[in-house]
Amino acid sequence: MTAERVLRLLALLQRRASWTATELAAELGVTDRSIRRDVERLRALGYPVHATGGVGGGYQLGAGARLPPLLLDDDEAIATAVSLRLASTGTVAGAGEAALRALTKLDQVMPPRLRAEVRAVHGATETLAGPGVQIDAEVLVTLARACRDAVRVRFGYPDAERTVEPVRLVTTGRRWYLMAWDVDRDAWRTFRLDRMRAVAPTTWRFHPREHPDPAAFVQRAVAESPYRHTARIRLRADATEVRERVPPQVGRVEDDRGGWCVLVCAADTLEAIAVHTARLGYEAEILEPPELRAAATAFAARLAALGRR
Known part of the structure; x- marks a missing residue:
C-alpha cells in the first residue's frame, strides 16, 4: 500500500x-x-x-538535476506517443532518433489497450508533407535560450556576418526562421536557420524592444518579400476557410466585411498569381496591382482557346 x-x-x-x-x-x-x-x-x-x-x-x-520518471494518465500517454511518432519524422536533426528511442521506451511499458489505440491512430494517419530542411538541434537550443535570456547572438549568413537581438523562433512546418533585430542594419529581419553557420551567443544582454507580431512578420517576409509582385485580392469566402487552404508561407488572409476576405500573396509573375487565385475557385475581385487584371484576362483567354481545340 x-x-x-x-x-x-x-x-x-x-x-x-x-x-x-x-x-x-x-x-x-x-x-x-x-x-x-x-x-x-x-x-x-x-x-x-x-x-x-x-x-x-x-x-x-520542481525541476532537479536529472529527469526522474514521469507518471502519465491514459490520455497523456496516447498524446505523447502520437507526438513522438510525428517528431520522429521532423525537421530537427537528431530529434528523430531521440524521438524513436523515447517512443520505444514508452511502447514497452504501455498497457496493451493503450498500445492498440496508439497503433490505430498511426495506422489511420498519413502525412502528405515532404521532409523539410533539417536543423541542427544545438543551433535550435542556442537560439531558443538567447530569445529567453535576451542575449545577442552572432552567426554567419550567406551575405555577411550578423549580430542580432533574437526575439522568437517561428516554424512553417518545413523550415525554421528567427525573427531578430539586426544590430548593424538597425532593423527587424528574418533569418532562415538552415542558412546560419557558427551560431554563438555573446555575453551582451539587451533590453527587449517593442516588436511586431513574430508570426505575422515572418509570414509576410516568407510569403511576400522574396517576390517581384505582391497582390491583394478580395474573395467571396470565409476567411477561416481560405486560411485552411492557403498555407502561411504562400499568402496571408485578412478579414473583410459582408462574407468576403482579402488574400495577400506574391509571386515572380502576375500569371502565377492569377493561376493560384483561379485554382481556389472563389468569386474574386482584384484590388491591386491593376496589371493583374490584364494578366488574368490573358490567362482566361488562353484557357478558353484551349477548350475550343
Whole structure:
C-alpha cells in the first residue's frame, strides 16, 4: 500500500503547481505525518519536491538535476506517443532518433489497450508533407535560450556576418526562421536557420524592444518579400476557410466585411498569381496591382482557346 500511495502522491503533485499537506492528506486518506514520510520517499527516488512553510505554504514538484520518471494518465500517454511518432519524422536533426528511442521506451511499458489505440491512430494517419530542411538541434537550443535570456547572438549568413537581438523562433512546418533585430542594419529581419553557420551567443544582454507580431512578420517576409509582385485580392469566402487552404508561407488572409476576405500573396509573375487565385475557385475581385487584371484576362483567354481545340 505504501508504494501505491507514493505513486498516487506523485500523480497529484504532477497534476497542479502546489498542494498543502492537508489537501494531500485528504486526497489520499492519510495523516499529514504520512504525507511528510511519503514526500521523503519521493525525494530519495530523485523527485525534487519543494516544501514551503507558513500560511499558504505546501509542497511543489520542481525541476532537479536529472529527469526522474514521469507518471502519465491514459490520455497523456496516447498524446505523447502520437507526438513522438510525428517528431520522429521532423525537421530537427537528431530529434528523430531521440524521438524513436523515447517512443520505444514508452511502447514497452504501455498497457496493451493503450498500445492498440496508439497503433490505430498511426495506422489511420498519413502525412502528405515532404521532409523539410533539417536543423541542427544545438543551433535550435542556442537560439531558443538567447530569445529567453535576451542575449545577442552572432552567426554567419550567406551575405555577411550578423549580430542580432533574437526575439522568437517561428516554424512553417518545413523550415525554421528567427525573427531578430539586426544590430548593424538597425532593423527587424528574418533569418532562415538552415542558412546560419557558427551560431554563438555573446555575453551582451539587451533590453527587449517593442516588436511586431513574430508570426505575422515572418509570414509576410516568407510569403511576400522574396517576390517581384505582391497582390491583394478580395474573395467571396470565409476567411477561416481560405486560411485552411492557403498555407502561411504562400499568402496571408485578412478579414473583410459582408462574407468576403482579402488574400495577400506574391509571386515572380502576375500569371502565377492569377493561376493560384483561379485554382481556389472563389468569386474574386482584384484590388491591386491593376496589371493583374490584364494578366488574368490573358490567362482566361488562353484557357478558353484551349477548350475550343
